[in-house]
Amino acid sequence: MAFYLLKTEPSEYSFADLQREGSTIWDGVTNPVAVKNLRRMQKGDRLVIYHTGDEKRAVGTAVVEAMEDPEAPRVRIKAGAALRRQVTLAEIKTNGAFAESPLVRQGRLSVVPLNEEQYRLVTS
Numbered sequence: 001m002a003f004y005l006l007k008t009e010p011s012e013y014s015f016a017d018l019q020r021e022g023s024t025i026w027d028g029v030t031n032p033v034a035v036k037n038l039r040r041m042q043k044g045d046r047l048v049i050y051h052t053g054d055e056k057r058a059v060g061t062a063v064v065e066a067m068e069d070p071e072a073p074r075v076r077i078k079a080g081a082a083l084r085r086q087v088t089l090a091e092i093k094t095n096g097a098f099a100e101s102p103l104v105r106q107g108r109l110s111v112v113p114l115n116e117e118q119y120r121l122v123t124s
Contacts, residue, residue: 003119
């Protein structure tokens with residue numbers, strides 16, 4: 001099982017939208033590194049949903065349900081739970097576990113791999 005953080009602009013598609021729909025196709029990723037990360041995903045991988053823009057915070061969880069098309073960067077994800085405590089980017093940046101993370105080093109990357117420790121820190 002792997003862990004990823006997916007960024008979304010809440011005015012375009014929020015975690016509340018995902019929860020209301022139950023699941024969705026995650027697509028529209030164009031950055032080559034983000035596409036590579038999306039293609040690596042497998043069923044059962046754990047996800048953190050992160051709101052960009054004015055919010056800049058982790059807000060909920062999801063899980064990869066299926067790869068929609070191995071050739072296209074698209075996965076079906078299923079909504080998980082809202083985080084008990086939303087974690088801001090400012091908090092993440094002060095945590096040494098994220099010092100080398102693309103989340104803080106490549107701010108425009110929309111699909112970010114996390115290690116298990118990082119996932120647990122954000123979701124606990």
